[in-house]
Amino acid sequence: MANAREIQRRIRSVASMGQITRAMEMVAAVKMRRAQQRVTSSRPYSEQLRQIMADLATQQLDPDQLAQFPLLQKRPIQNIELIVVSPDRGLTGALNTNILRRATRFILEEAESPVRIIPIGKKARDYFVKTKQNVIAEFVGIGDDVTLDTVRTIADIAIDDFASGTVDAVYVVYSRFVNTLVQRPEVMQILPVEPAEAHEGYADYIFEPTPEAVLNELLPRYVEVQLYQAILDGLASEFSARMVAMRSASDNAKEIVHDLTLSRNKARQAQITQEVSEIAAGANAMAG
Amino acid sequence: MAGKLNVQIVTGERVVFEENDVDMVVAPGGAGMLGILPEHAPLITTLSLGELRIKKGSVEQSILVYGGFMEVAEDKVLVLADSAERAEELDIERAEAARRRAEASIASRESTMELQEAQAALRRANLRLRVGQKRGSRRGGPSGSGPTPAAPG
Numbered sequence: 001m002a003n004a005r006e007i008q009r010r011i012r013s014v015a016s017m018g019q020i021t022r023a024m025e026m027v028a029a030v031k032m033r034r035a036q037q038r039v040t041s042s043r044p045y046s047e048q049l050r051q052i053m054a055d056l057a058t059q060q061l062d063p064d065q066l067a068q069f070p071l072l073q074k075r076p077i078q079n080i081e082l083i084v085v086s087p088d089r090g091l092t093g094a095l096n097t098n099i100l101r102r103a104t105r106f107i108l109e110e111a112e113s114p115v116r117i118i119p120i121g122k123k124a125r126d127y128f129v130k131t132k133q134n135v136i137a138e139f140v141g142i143g144d145d146v147t148l149d150t151v152r153t154i155a156d157i158a159i160d161d162f163a164s165g166t167v168d169a170v171y172v173v174y175s176r177f178v179n180t181l182v183q184r185p186e187v188m189q190i191l192p193v194e195p196a197e198a199h200e201g202y203a204d205y206i207f208e209p210t211p212e213a214v215l216n217e218l219l220p221r222y223v224e225v226q227l228y229q230a231i232l233d234g235l236a237s238e239f240s241a242r243m244v245a246m247r248s249a250s251d252n253a254k255e256i257v258h259d260l261t262l263s264r265n266k267a268r269q270a271q272i273t274q275e276v277s278e279i280a281a282g283a284n285a286m287a288g
Numbered sequence: 289m290a291g292k293l294n295v296q297i298v299t300g301e302r303v304v305f306e307e308n309d310v311d312m313v314v315a316p317g318g319a320g321m322l323g324i325l326p327e328h329a330p331l332i333t334t335l336s337l338g339e340l341r342i343k344k345g346s347v348e349q350s351i352l353v354y355g356g357f358m359e360v361a362e363d364k365v366l367v368l369a370d371s372a373e374r375a376e377e378l379d380i381e382r383a384e385a386a387r388r389r390a391e392a393s394i395a396s397r398e399s400t401m402e403l404q405e406a407q408a409a410l411r412r413a414n415l416r417l418r419v420g421q422k423r424g425s426r427r428g429g430p431s432g433s434g435p436t437p438a439a440p441g
Contacts, residue, residue, distance in 0.1 A: 038301070045298045048368055052332060052359060148300040148371070205361070208333035209319045217318075217334050218357065221370065225300045 004271060007264040011257055018253030025246035031144060032239035039232045046225045050196050053218055057195035060211040070163040071193050071219040080115045081158055081167040085174035085231055086124035087238040088141055095175060095183060095241040096123045102185035103173040144235060148228050155224040162191045174230040175237035181244060183237035190226050193219055291326035295342055297351055297367040304372045305351055312343040313365050315358055324360055331360040337411055339419050350375040350419055354412060380420040387413035
């Protein structure tokens with residue numbers, strides 16, 4: 001058995017690791033809450049956009065007119081663009097693996113055409129570059145405070161590629177935040193835009209300047225906000241996964257400290273016993 | 289009963305403004321300024337960059353919107369702005385600096401895309417300054433209408 005001093009040194013190092021993971025857990029918890037709040041506060045906007053779009057697409061304009069809008073066009077799919085949203089950092093348990101596995105499954109099995117990839121986040125970038133996929137643009141380090149403006153830049157690439165006919169569909173793979181313990185990787189189609197069904201009782205609106213002009217402005221905004229929400233969901237997932245991973249790391253550290261403390265005490269006890277028996281043996285020998 | 293308006297201004301990131309019992313909204317529509325009073329016909333319009341004014345009694349508040357949409361239905365005014373900020377949040381010095389930067393890059397005449405970006409930035413900065421200065425003078429004026437929380441910074 002190792003001697004007491006060595007064990008003491010290990011206890012100290014494990015305990016300080018435990019302190020670090022504990023701090024990371026708390027930071028992740030705070031950031032997770034903020035990311036969740038941001039998801040919630042962007043909902044009114046996307047909901048309303050969806051409703052106006054549904055009304056326009058199903059009641060104001062007929063299919064012939066709708067076919068004029070580049071972002072609504074359904075074409076035979078020959079090329080696909082895939083935006084993969086991943087964290088920049090690790091220490092998130094199985095989250096990164098799950099996202100990348102989902103993306104890979106999409107590329108290899110579900111997509112029936114060549115896929116161009118836009119990774120967002122360092123983990124996705126590294127993976128797709130390493131596996132030599134067709135990466136056409138990359139966004140790394142967009143940060144925890146990502147703004148809609150930043151996302152607009154990324155969405156514009158997809159919109160341009162789709163409108164110009166370079167690709168015929170755009171999908172996003174991201175991690176959906178279900179709850180603190182569950183984050184589910186999902187694939188979402190963002191282009192062509194699929195208008196929802198209009199809900200009942202919508203009044204006849206006046207459109208200024210024209211319904212077409214409104215829809216034309218609205219479609220790119222809708223694509224942007226969908227991507228923005230996917231990224232926020234990804235952030236919330238990242239932080240909750242990290243929080244859980246760090247919590248179990250802290251628990252493990254505590255357990256190891258406990259076990260080591262026991263061994264240290266045993267070692268110390270053994271040492272004392274040995275010393276006592278040596279002294280006793282020596283005394284006996286002298287007395288003998 | 290004479291109606292009042294419920295006004296909500298949201299962007300993709302947050303709810304910027306929400307208030308009930310509003311008397312009138314003046315908005316920078318895509319096809320020109322337009323005023324919305326209670327019982328307006330249902331309307332959906334695009335918005336251009338400009339100042340959106342909200343009148344409630346004798347108080348007038350102003351919000352800067354940078355493009356977007358407005359929906360009016362059943363005395364509810366909903367603004368979906370690309371980006372928006374309250375006049376109180378304005379930072380005149382920053383706007384001034386932004387204007388100088390934009391003017392400098394327009395003068396240096398770089399690529400077309402940068403030129404367009406710079407022009408857009410200049411329009412935003414000018415709008416901020418115009419609204420900001422109006423508020424600034426109003427704050428100092430003798431009538432002092434409107435609650436004007438001290439601008440931060």
